[in-house]
Amino acid sequence: MISLKQFKYFIEIVEAGSYSRAAEKLFIAQSALSRQIKELEDELQTPLLTRDARQFELTPAGRLFFERGKRILEDIDDTLVQARHVGQGAQGVIRLQHSSSVILTPRISNALAHALAQHPGVTLDVSMLPSENQTMEIEEGRVDIGLLRLPTLRRHPHIQVREIGSEPLMVAVARDSPLAALDNVELADLSAQAFISIPHKDRGGLSYLVANLCLEQGFFPKPARALSRKSSQLNLIEAGLGIAIVPECMRLTAPAGVHFVRLSHGRLLSSVGLATRREADPLVAAFTDTLVARLAPSS
Structure with missing residues (x-):
């Protein structure tokens, strides 16, 4: 042996x-x-x-x-x-990851602060990783909690994902773009635009959601000459290289040269999920339950 x-x-x-x-x-x-x-x-x-x-x-x-x-x-x-x-009194480090499209908004940050106040022995180690990679990291035990943009494509039997909120999708454009003068734009009217972010064949998340919404309108996003699925896409948009459909929270981190236009009168939404192992250790489970109770749509 x-x-x-x-x-x-x-x-x-x-x-x-x-x-x-x-x-x-x-x-x-x-x-x-x-x-x-x-x-x-x-x-x-x-x-x-x-x-x-x-x-x-x-x-x-x-x-x-x-x-x-x-x-x-x-x-x-x-x-x-x-x-x-844990043996010394429910103390330990909880590793949390979030995708680049799940900004730590005041709502999420306040919920984390509340959960930390309820669990004084916990320290958070926060980092950023794409949604699909988070599920793999959690499955293999290297991460405890993931904040990810739904949907995720891979199914892991030991992971549960709970929805903790949704927000309107908006169109991010350069401030000098003709689109910036609009109060609202319909998704179908964007078929000729170049998209900074297009889906990866093996990943879900925001770009996958956006592509499916576009397909429902009869077109697939036309790729721009510079592509990004990260927060850097906002810098590419500012430079006039294309547009992106993003959740409303991205306004919090956008550079000054990016303008946001309401999409389809706010009817199109994107959801955030919280992922953990189904049989997480007691410290992670207790912390997560406190966090979900604060963030869940019904709360």
Whole structure:
């Protein structure tokens, strides 16, 4: 049976660059270290390293084992820290990610502040990642909570997504665009415009939603010469390179040269979801329930 010690030894050898340096750092004899790696390879029934008198190289199996093994050990270390914090009184770090189209508006920020006040032992680690990537990160245990733009295309059996609100879609245009003079524009009237953001074939989120809405009007978004699915799309719009259909919250971060026009009289909406593991640890589950109660549409 493969042991965590063998994982650690193998990763230490690769990172140190030699058996001798790894043995010194691990405070064991080099012969004992070599024996552990040989036992590991025997258990796997494949070589992980090719060796000569002075150096070694990773085999393809060794590269895979190193990358996955390092991630496993990091996850174990993180789990031990989280468990220790929880055992010491519901304390720990909760990792939250949001997509670039889910701005931390006052509504969301105030809900986070409220949840933190209700859970004084919690610290939030906030970062940004596309919606589809968030679900994978949560599924694999590297993220606890995701704030994502619906819909998501991939289905993960261990993840639940709860809707926490919706907002009108608007058209973001350059201030000198003829569209900027309008109070309202119908989606069908945008068929000739160049869109800064078009959908990725494997991702849902905002661009996927917008493309489907356009298809219902009989056209597919015409791509601009410069494309972005990130918040940088607003800078491209300011430069006059195209337009984008975005949620109303994007007005909060828009540069001065971008103007927002109401779309289809505010009838077209985009929803935000909150994603977690179905069987999240108690600290994450309690924090998430507090957050959802504050943000859910029925509240």
